[in-house]
Amino acid sequence: MLRIGSIVLGVSDVPRAAAFWMEALGYVPREEAEDDWVVLVPVEGHGPQLALGLSRTPVQEHPRIHLDLYAGDAADQAAEVERLVSLGARRVDWDLYPDDADFVVLADPEGNRFCVIDTSYG
Numbered sequence: 001m002l003r004i005g006s007i008v009l010g011v012s013d014v015p016r017a018a019a020f021w022m023e024a025l026g027y028v029p030r031e032e033a034e035d036d037w038v039v040l041v042p043v044e045g046h047g048p049q050l051a052l053g054l055s056r057t058p059v060q061e062h063p064r065i066h067l068d069l070y071a072g073d074a075a076d077q078a079a080e081v082e083r084l085v086s087l088g089a090r091r092v093d094w095d096l097y098p099d100d101a102d103f104v105v106l107a108d109p110e111g112n113r114f115c116v117i118d119t120s121y122g
Contacts, residue, residue, distance in 0.1 A: 006039060007048055007067065010055025011110040016037055017052045023087050025069075027066070041116050059111035062096070068103070069076065073120040081116050095121050 011017035018038050021027060027040035027050060036054035041047075071077035081104050086092065092113060094105040102121030107113050 001075055004048060008051040008053055009108075009110075009112050009114070010057060011052050012055065013110065014052050014054055015109050017108065017112075018022040020051065020088050021050055022082055024089070034078075059107075059113075064115050066115065068117050070107075070117050070119045074118050077118040081106065084116070090103045 009017070014033065016038060018029065018033055018040065021040055022029075024035040026042070026043055028043055028082045030039040030041045030049065038052050038078055040052070067082070071080050081091075088109040089106040092105040092107050097105075102118045103111055105115055
């Protein structure tokens with residue numbers, strides 16, 4: 001049986017991306033980071049790994065794959081969005097928001113899009 005080992009994001013600056021995602025998720029490097037690759041793991045040891053690899057391809061405006069980060073409710077979502085923005089994320093003026101969106105689209109310092117989801121919604 002297969003299982004997901006790592007979620008991989010292409011980035012143009014591995015140390016900068018690693019610093020953001022470690023602070024955002026409370027992750028640490030699995031082993032010493034290289035200039036072009038690092039695998040981040042949860043401090044407590046359980047959960048998906050996030051690998052960051054050097055990439056020269058441009059960021060997609062409407063990526064086919066992205067991360068969904070879960071927040072407990074609307075207040076938690078708002079607080080997490082503000083925390084992530086303070087770490088260097090930016091809000092994305094997303095043209096595909098439905099009227100009743102339970103998600104907020106952000107971009108990490110590299111421009112990779114991700115969502116913060118209010119899991120109490122609906």
